[in-house]
Amino acid sequence: MNLQQRRNAKLTIRDDLNFLSTVQDFIENTALTFGLGQNEALALTLAGEEIFNYLCTSVKPMAEIEISCYEGGYYAALNFNLPIQNFALRAFNLTATINIDDDKSLDEMGLVIASRMVDHLQISQSDSGRLQLSLRKEKKYPKAAENNRTASTPLTEEFSIVTPDAEELKFFISESRHCTAPDLLPQEFCYPGKIVDMVNAGDYRAAIVRDAGGRIGGGIIWFWSSSKMVECNGPYILAEDASPAISQNLRQSMAEALLEHCLNAIAKSSAVGLLNRSPGSDLPRHHFESLGSALEFHNTTAPTEIEALFRQMQEDPGAIAWAHPDLEPFLRREYQRLTLPREIRLISDSGESPADFSVLASEFDRSRQKVTLQPLWAGNDMEKSIADHLALFANEELNNIFFVVDLGKSWQAASFPGLSKNGFTPRLLLPYGGKGDLLLLQKIGASS
Amino acid sequence: MNPIAAPLEDLVPEYIRHFEAYIPSKPDDELKKLYGCDPLYRLNNNENPLGPPAAARPIIEHFAAPGAAIYPSGDAYHLRRALGEKFSMNPDQFLVGNGANEVIAFVIKAFCQEGDNIVTADKTFAVYEWIAEFSGFSAHLTPLLDFGFDAEAMLNAIDKRTKILFICNPNNPTGTYWNREQLINFMDRVNGRQIVVIDEAYCEFVEQEDFPDAMELIRQYPNLVVFRTFSKMYALAGLRIGYLAGSLEVVDIIRRTCVVYSVNTLAQRAALKALNDDQHIIDTRNHIRKEKARLLPLLKKLGLKYQSGEGCFVMIHLPMSDTLAYRKLMARGVMIRSMTGFRFPNWIRVSIGSSQAMTAFVKALTELIEQTSQ
Incomplete structure (x- = not known):
């Protein structure tokens, strides 16, 4: 699925609560049409309802609101787009209508409620002054089974970098979970079907290394995280350190070839930088410079330090x-x-x-x-x-x-x-x- | 009254919407300020450190102001006659443009229509690919083989909609070249079905006996178009002038897309004088030879892999990001070309500049490598 093939539907409607059921029907029907399951479609609808309600009662733009729903392959996106005067922007503070000291008032905050029901919520303002609220609800995917590792046979010295088909991609994802520390893998790697859909949607790109015997030796995934920035996960080589299946030299040249493939794919694009937020041992670090690090806090375990490697x-x-x-x-x-x-x-x-x-x-x-x-x-x-x-x-x-x-x-x-x-x-x-x-x-x- | 916003989404073609504009580097005074360096040696654009040929200098130095008020010759009349004489061809076999970039656009516009494509290498002068893509045509790119154009891969990339094949000979940035036999073999296999462009922007730097004279081959192959420029060997880059040559029939077609009056008077006059200054070519070649002989052993000593072929430049592989190296070298007053944009990550291309500039480059590079290995 490329950008042209993505379906979308648009509803232009006044900020009038009498249209609430129209908005609900529009969101639910398009979300189901775009492949969300019942539960996910309902969650997106409820979130959209909260937003519309909030716009009509708290923001009151006195104008038409454009509501659009986009098919993302692995998600459905819902955007509210409206003209807004600067004085009315204040209402988009999450804290605008609540008393922080009063727990009950938190429940009255539409934007916060909406944020709980979706995977991503973003409020942004365009240069032309229009305000956009973007919500995204992802499909539910089965978690990858904890299979045993496929027996590794030695890889040949000759290899090529290719775009994987769906099964090859799932194989790479599944095997990489056996060879890489979990904190160095993106969470999406727990859901191989999601990665396949992300690649099909054009949001993710993937390349694998295939040896002369057709065996998959590793892979890399990259995606645009903004209009100027590309992020990569990997390269991941499908062999434990010091595995007899692969020499250190071959390991390095495979990783180098995968990264160069990614770099060459974006070399003539608008990308100003390539980021790697979870550099593993196979990443050819000499291509990058360290920007610094941030801490990632978890509920039960100690925080992990996430280094950001960057290359202009x-x-x-x-x-x-x-x-x-x-x-x-x-x-x-x-x-x-x-x-x-x-x-x-x-x-x-x-x-x-x-x-x-x-x-x-x-x-x-x-x-x-x-x-x-x-x-x-x-x-x-x-x-x-x-x-x-x-x-x-x-x-x-x-x-x-x-x-x-x-x-x-x-x-x-x-x-x-x-x-x-x-x-x-x-x-x-x-x-x-x-x-x-x-x-x-x-x-x-x-x-x- | 509010200004009326243009409906850009409807007005802009899809292929332009996704095309990224080329942003040239800032002027020297700005760069010096930002990078805190002075002097700044520009070794990024393959400019000739000897400057314009002696024969052309008086023309540039004494251009009289009233001349600026008069339109130039619309089709570089005198220069085309001189080119005809130099290459024993008809003046109408030449088209002069505002730099070679402009003549690339003439050829693509003349032969491609919606759905057509061009074939070239993935790691070569980027402008063939750029112009094709922002004109709405696709570019079929073939990988280099041992840093050189792969004839077989190019022939395999041809399909029914391929109109033009672009070969940069010698190739920028690798300096590799097809010899006469390879070029003739390729032309025979294309067999007149497509236009073949041989870009010879750096041909005057080549000293190899077997380097082909593509101008001479035009007689044999009417589908052959040759590009040349006055920017490199003749050091008139600031005046923007280049030209193409081909058979009368082919050039007659390209002329229909040619922008007339795009080449200014000073450029035409300087090029006319530069054209036959053979001593300038000898002097430049001597300088390039001498400086390369000084540079290459130093690169070897630093343990750096390099690719040095024909032309006034050398490619160097670094143990670090080339864009980071660009910044670090800039901070030391040397500007090189980072090669990620050419699909050569971690390579830089350095132009052979003046002896002073090359000394500064070697010093800065040595410091950089020593710092990296610590």
């Missing part, structure tokens, strides 16, 4: 990074360490009146107990707004809280003091991840 795909033309003076030492140190040509421009307070309120967009990834905040609007209540969001997340079992600042946008730099006071620490810089470099901050401390 294009020559760096240099850029401007806007920063609050308190952030300058970190940026100078990191830009120096990474040899990134940046002109740091400090924002200043010249007595101008700040906006009255801030707006934070939230992106949930419940499977990882993760939420990422990004400023949509900066005002003089930034510190409090962040604190309110943190209090809300404490009740939502979200252990991994991140904040992303786009250093290419001067107004976002003002967020830093509020972040710092709320326990956020700068973790790493992602070059050209947004309009400029993205600074990833992580909340370390009490609620994590």
Whole structure:
């Protein structure tokens, strides 16, 4: 399935609660048509209902709302798109209509309820000022069976890199789970059928190494995580370390060939960088540079440190990074360490009146107990707004809280003091991840 | 009143929507500021460090301002006559463009229509592939074989909709070349069914006896089109001028897509003078030979694999990301070409520059490698 083949349906409707049942029917029918099971379709419908209800009662855009449903192959996506004046943006703070100290009022928060029912929820604002709420509900896939490892026979020195068919892909996924530490594999690897659908949908790309005898020696998967960034999982070589099935040289050349295949596939695209967030032992590290690391907190086990390895795909033309003076030492140190040509421009307070309120967009990834905040609007209540969001997340079992600042946008730099006071620490810089470099901050401390 | 937004989704063709614009590097003064380096040696564009030929210099230095008010010759009349004389061909067998990039576009526009494709290598001068794709045609890419164009793979990639085959000879960036026998064999097997473009942007640098004279082969193969440029050996890159040559019938077709008046007066006059400055070619070849002889043993000493063939450049394989190496070398005042975009990850291409620039490059590279191995 490529982009052209993806089906979609669109409903344009006024912000009027009398249309609620029309909206419900539209979402449920399209979700079922796009292949979601009954339970998943119902969850998406309930989430959509909460959003529509919230838009009509709290946001009141006094305009038509575009509701579109997209077929993603392994998921159905639901988007609400509406024009919005800046003064009304405030309603998109998750904390807009609730009293953080009152547990009961949390249940009245439509956006939070919606976020619990779907796999991803994202609030974003386009350059033209339109606001988009994007929800995604994935199909349910059977977990991979805990099969015994297929007996490994020695691989031949000759091999080629090919695009796998569905069965080859599932074989690679299944075998890689035997040869790689679980924390180095993406969660999707527990669901081989999902990976096949992700590849068929064009969201994931995969390549495997096949030896002269037709045996699969390893593979790599990559995907676009934003319009400028590609991430890869792997390469994974299907043999335990020091296995007699494969010499160290062959192992390295297979991994190198897989990575080069991925690099060449995106070499002439708009990708500015390739990221690897879980570098395993087979990853040819000399292709990458380390951006730094973030911690991943779990409910029961100790946090794991996730290193982000990065490689630029294009020559760096240099850029401007806007920063609050308190952030300058970190940026100078990191830009120096990474040899990134940046002109740091400090924002200043010249007595101008700040906006009255801030707006934070939230992106949930419940499977990882993760939420990422990004400023949509900066005002003089930034510190409090962040604190309110943190209090809300404490009740939502979200252990991994991140904040992303786009250093290419001067107004976002003002967020830093509020972040710092709320326990956020700068973790790493992602070059050209947004309009400029993205600074990833992580909340370390009490609620994590 | 609010401005009316153009419905770009409806207006922009699919193949443009997904095409990524080429972003050239910033000017030197900006780069020096950003990377904190001075001087900055540009060893990224294969420019000739000797500068324009002596015969062309007075033309450039004394171009009179009133001349800027007058349109140039629309079809480079005098230059085409001079080219005809030099190669013993009819002046109408030449088309002059605003750099060789423009003549690539002329040929593609002349022969391709919706559904057609071109065939070229995956790791060569990127502009054939770019122009084909942003014009809505697909590019069938074949892997290089031992760093050279693979004739067999190219022939196998031809289908019913293939219109043009592009061969860069010698190849940029690998410096490999097809000799006369290989080229003739390829032309015979194509058997006139497609247009074959031989891009000879670097041919004046080649000193090998068996390098083919593609101009001469046009008589034998009317489907052969040859590209040449004044940007490389003749060092007129800043004036943007290049040309193509072919049989009268083929050039007559390409002329229909040709943008007239696109080549400025100064470029035409300088090229006319540069064309027969043979001493400039001798001097440049001597310089390239001397500097390569100095560079290659140093690369070997550093334990670096390299690919050095014909042309004014060398490709070097690094034990690190080439884009990171680009930044680190820039910080040391040397600009090279990172090769990820050519589908050669972890390779860089360095142009042979002035002796001073090459000394700076070797010093910066040595520091980089020593730092990496620590």
